[in-house]
Amino acid sequence: MSPAPVRFHDPGSTAYDFCRSALVRCPRCDRIAHFERTGRWKTSAPGEGAARPETRVICRSCGLARTMNGCCRPPLWLQAGTRHGELWAYDLAHLDLIRRFVAASLRERDPWYEHGRKMTLVARLPVWVKRARNRDEVLRTIDRMRASVTAR
Incomplete structure (x- = not known):
């Protein structure tokens, strides 16, 4: 049987359901890093266009902790x-x-x-x-x- x-x-x-945080390649050292899109929307200054979500990249290898105002994300790991x-x-x-x-x-x-x-x-x-x-x-x-x- x-x-x-x-x-x-x-x-x-x-x-x-999965896209708010991701494992990505660190822009500085090309090792594994954590990408996170927060639920907060930063208001843009007048004349800058639409507001975008705040994103954060954290790398434990090189210590990179960068907050970005935009929707772009580094390549997936x-x-x-x-x-x-x-x-x-x-x-x-x-x-x-x-x-x-x-x-x-x-x-x-x-x-x-x-x-x-x-x-x-x-x-x-x-x-x-x-x-x-x-x-x-x-x-x-x-x-x-x-x-x-x-x-x-």
Whole structure:
């Protein structure tokens, strides 16, 4: 008899749930740093245009602690290429969600007629990530990305 399938139930998360903080490359030393977008909006001076959220980059390696007024963020730390495409995640929680989805042989979500979000984060993943034939390669890439965080 075959083993029981590993189940994954879609929690209904969207990319917006993870984008407020991210692991990024430090602009100064090119090591891992933490990026955070605060909920506060700084008011701009007259003639500067629209107000933007305040963002912060903190690096433990070189001691960089920079507050920026803008929406730009340094490149993500958790990104890796496969032969099918680019795989990326904002932080370890986002990476863990993708890993649980890819590793599952039985993927469940709420019925389409239920109220709530329809296009969740896992529903928007590229088709090559969802395919069972690419599962081993994607899981190896995810494990390699996770190791790059824990090794530092």
